[in-house]
Amino acid sequence: MAAKSIVYDLTDIRRNFELGEMTIKVLQGISLKIKSGEFVVITGESGSGKSTLMNLLGMLDVASSGVLEFDNVNVVGLSDDELSDIRGKKIGFIFQQFHLLGTLTALENVALPLMFQGVHEEKRWARAKKVLTKVGLGDRMHHKPNELSGGQQQRVAIARALVNDPEVILADEPTGNLDSKTSSEVMGIIRQLHKEGSTIILITHDEHLVKFGSKHIVLKDGRVV
Amino acid sequence: MKLATFFDYLSLVWKQIVARRRRSWLTLLGIVIGITAIISLMLIGGGLENAINGQLDSLGGDVLFISPKGNALTVGVLAEGVPLTEDDQEEVDKVRGIEQTAGMVYTTARIEFNDIVRYFFVVGLTDDPEARKLIGEGNNLNIGEGRAMEKGDQKKAVVGIDYTDFNLFEQVAEIGDKILIQDNEFKIVGIWERIGSSPDDRSIYIPLETYFEVFGNEGELGIIMAEVEPGVDVVVAKERVEDALRDYRGVEEGKEDFNIQTPEQLAASFAAVLGIVAAVLVGIAAISLIVGGIGILNTMFTAVLQRTREIGLLKALGARRKQILLLFLLESSLYGFVGGLIGAGIGIGFAKFVEWSFENFVGPNLFIVQVDYSFVLIVLIGSAIYGGLCGFVPAQRAAKADAVTSLRYE
Ligand SMILES: Nc1ncnc2c1ncn2[C@@H]1O[C@H](COP(=O)(O)OP(=O)(O)O)[C@@H](O)[C@H]1O
Ligand SMILES: [Mg+2]
Numbered sequence A: 001m002a003a004k005s006i007v008y009d010l011t012d013i014r015r016n017f018e019l020g021e022m023t024i025k026v027l028q029g030i031s032l033k034i035k036s037g038e039f040v041v042i043t044g045e046s047g048s049g050k051s052t053l054m055n056l057l058g059m060l061d062v063a064s065s066g067v068l069e070f071d072n073v074n075v076v077g078l079s080d081d082e083l084s085d086i087r088g089k090k091i092g093f094i095f096q097q098f099h100l101l102g103t104l105t106a107l108e109n110v111a112l113p114l115m116f117q118g119v120h121e122e123k124r125w126a127r128a129k130k131v132l133t134k135v136g137l138g139d140r141m142h143h144k145p146n147e148l149s150g151g152q153q154q155r156v157a158i159a160r161a162l163v164n165d166p167e168v169i170l171a172d173e174p175t176g177n178l179d180s181k182t183s184s185e186v187m188g189i190i191r192q193l194h195k196e197g198s199t200i201i202l203i204t205h206d207e208h209l210v211k212f213g214s215k216h217i218v219l220k221d222g223r224v225v
Numbered sequence B: 001m002k003l004a005t006f007f008d009y010l011s012l013v014w015k016q017i018v019a020r021r022r023r024s025w026l027t028l029l030g031i032v033i034g035i036t037a038i039i040s041l042m043l044i045g046g047g048l049e050n051a052i053n054g055q056l057d058s059l060g061g062d063v064l065f066i067s068p069k070g071n072a073l074t075v076g077v078l079a080e081g082v083p084l085t086e087d088d089q090e091e092v093d094k095v096r097g098i099e100q101t102a103g104m105v106y107t108t109a110r111i112e113f114n115d116i117v118r119y120f121f122v123v124g125l126t127d128d129p130e131a132r133k134l135i136g137e138g139n140n141l142n143i144g145e146g147r148a149m150e151k152g153d154q155k156k157a158v159v160g161i162d163y164t165d166f167n168l169f170e171q172v173a174e175i176g177d178k179i180l181i182q183d184n185e186f187k188i189v190g191i192w193e194r195i196g197s198s199p200d201d202r203s204i205y206i207p208l209e210t211y212f213e214v215f216g217n218e219g220e221l222g223i224i225m226a227e228v229e230p231g232v233d234v235v236v237a238k239e240r241v242e243d244a245l246r247d248y249r250g251v252e253e254g255k256e257d258f259n260i261q262t263p264e265q266l267a268a269s270f271a272a273v274l275g276i277v278a279a280v281l282v283g284i285a286a287i288s289l290i291v292g293g294i295g296i297l298n299t300m301f302t303a304v305l306q307r308t309r310e311i312g313l314l315k316a317l318g319a320r321r322k323q324i325l326l327l328f329l330l331e332s333s334l335y336g337f338v339g340g341l342i343g344a345g346i347g348i349g350f351a352k353f354v355e356w357s358f359e360n361f362v363g364p365n366l367f368i369v370q371v372d373y374s375f376v377l378i379v380l381i382g383s384a385i386y387g388g389l390c391g392f393v394p395a396q397r398a399a400k401a402d403a404v405t406s407l408r409y410e
Helices: A048-059 A080-090 A104-114 A121-134 A150-162 A180-195 A207-212 B003-019 B019-057 B088-093 B129-139 B208-215 B234-249 B261-305 B308-316 B321-361 B375-389 B392-399 B403-408
Strands: A008-017 A023-037 A039-046 A065-070 A091-094 A168-172 A199-203 A214-220 B063-068 B098-113 B117-126 B143-146 B156-159 B178-182 B184-193 B206-208 B222-230 B258-261
Touching: A008 A048, A023 A199, A023 B375, A039 A048, A039 A207, A039 B261, A048 A168, A048 A199, A080 A091, A080 A104, A080 B321, A080 B392, A091 A150, A104 A121, A104 A150, A104 B003, A121 A150, A150 A168, A150 A180, A168 A180, A180 A199, A180 A207, A180 B258, A207 B178, B003 B019, B003 B321, B019 B156, B019 B261, B019 B375, B063 B234, B063 B321, B088 B098, B088 B222, B088 B234, B098 B129, B098 B208, B098 B234, B117 B208, B129 B222, B156 B178, B184 B208, B222 B234, B234 B258, B258 B261, B261 B308, B261 B321, B261 B375, B261 B392, B308 B321, B308 B403, B321 B375, B321 B392
Parallel strands: A039 A199, A039 A214, A091 A168, A168 A199, B117 B206, B156 B184
Antiparallel strands: A008 A023, A008 A065, B063 B222, B063 B258, B098 B117, B098 B178, B098 B222, B143 B184, B156 B206, B178 B184
C-alpha cells in the first residue's frame, strides 16, 4: 500500500430520506478526504448525521447525490453485490451493539466474514485465531458471546473487523455500550491498530477520545464544521 | 459452489436450527407426519401386495371357489346361509369344463392333548388324493412327516406343524400320538410342512366322513373348489357352474345363495381394499405435507423477521445476495430433510410393527416389509427440496433486505 494514498474522497455528498411527503435532508453536502493510515475521529451531536455518514463510508448505504470515491473508484451506482464484495474484502466494521451471532463461538464469529470470501477452512481458523489472540482473547476462542463480558464481546467484534485484513476500519461508537474501564481497553486496541498502520474512522460523542485521533471532524446538522 | 463451502453453510444453519429447538420441533411436525404416511404407505402397501400375490400364486389361476352366502332375506339376523353340500359338489363335478372338485369343511373344536384343552380349527378333508391335491395347491398342504390321509382312514389325523412346538400343549406331538377332538380319540398319522399362517398351522385335518361323524351336519361343506379343465376359459366355466347350481338349488338369477370367485376376483377385491387404504394414507400425507409446508413458510418468515439485524450484519460482513438466499434456503430445506428423516424412521418402524403383528397374530412369512432404501433416499431428497421451496419467498426477502435498515431494526 502506497503511503498516504487517498482512501476516501467525498465530494458534495448528500443523503436525504423520504418520509411520506417530507424529505429529511440528513447530510447536506459533505466533502472530505481521508488518507491511508489516518485515524479520523468524527464527533457531533446526536442526530447530526454521524452514523448516516458512516453507513455511506461503509457502503451499507448509497448517497442521494455526490461522488464517493473509495480507492479512486466512485462507488455511487455500484450494485448491491459489488458493494458487498468491497465490504467483505476491504472494510472492517465495529458496531456499538457488537452484533455477534449468539449461536456461534468467538472463533466462529471472527471467521465468519472469510466464509463469504470463500477462504479455505484451515486458513480461516488460522487467521481467526491469530486476530483473536491479538485482541487478547486467545483463551476465550470457544466461548459463546453470552459467556463473555461486554468488553470481551467488543474485542471479538474488533477481531472480526480485522480478520479480512481490511483497508479501513469503521467504528461507530464502539465504546458506547461499555463502562470506562473496558472502554479504555477497547480504545487501547484501536490505538494499537493505528500505530501498526491501519486506517481508522471512529465515531464518538465522547470528547475525551478526540485526542487519540490524527484528524478530527465535527458534524453539525449534516455538515462538516 | 465447492462442497466444503456447502458444508460450512450447512453447519452455520444447523446451529441456528438447534438454537431454536422448540420452534424447530413444531415446524417439523407436519413434515414428519406427511413423510411417515408416505413411507408406511409404500412399505405396507408393498408388503400387502406381495402377501396377496403370494397367496394367489399358491391358489393357481384356474380354480373356482364356491362358498355359501349369508341369507339376504333374513333381515337383522346374522344368519348362516343355506349350506353347500356334497350333493352340490357332485353337481358342480358334472359341469362341462370342470376337471375335478374338492370339498372342505371346518369348524373350531375342543382339542385335548397332554391333558390340556385348547380350541383350534378342525378341517374335514377328502381322502381322495387327487381331489386333495386341488385343496393342497390352494392351501400349500405338503406332508412333512408321516403320511397324508388315505382311503379308508377313519379316526386318523394329520396335524399342523405347530403341534410339534412344545408351547402349544407343553408336549411335542409325534406320529402315533393320540389326540382328542370333541372327546373322540384320533391317531396322528402325519404332520404338514409349515403352511405359513398361524390358524392353518394349528389346525387338525381329518377325513370328511369322520368329520361328519364327530360334528354332525352330514354332507355340509364350507367350501367347494372346482378345477377348470385346461383350455377352458375360467369365466365361462364360472358361468356354467353358476347356472348348474342355480338350477339345482332352485334359486333365481340375482338371488343366488352361493358365491363363486375366481382367483382374479379375489385379487381384485384385495386390490380394492388396498386401494382404499392407499387413498386414505395419500390423503393424510397430502394434508400433512401442505400443513407442514405452511409451517415451514411461517417459521421462515418469522426467522427472517427475527433475524433482520443478523441479515444486516451478514451483508456488512460481505455476504452477497445469493449467499444469504442460500443460507435461508438451506435452513428451510433442512427442516424438510430432518422432518423427512424422522418421518422415514417412524414410517419404517411402523411398517416393521405391522410385519411383527402379522407374524405373531396371523402367521409368519405372510407379510414381509422390504425397505427400499433408494426409494427412502428419494423421499428424503424430495422432502428437502419441498422444504426449500416452502422457504423460498422468505429467503428471497432476506436476500434483498437493505443492509442499513436491517442493522437498525429493533
Ligand atoms: N432511514 C432513515 N429514515 C429516516 N430518517 C433517518 C434514517 N436514518 C437516519 N435518519 C435521521 O437522520 C438523522 C441523523 O441520524 P444519525 O446519522 O443516526 O445520527 P447520529 O449517528 O449522528 O446520532 C436523525 O434525525 C435520524 O432520525
Ligand atoms: Mg449514531
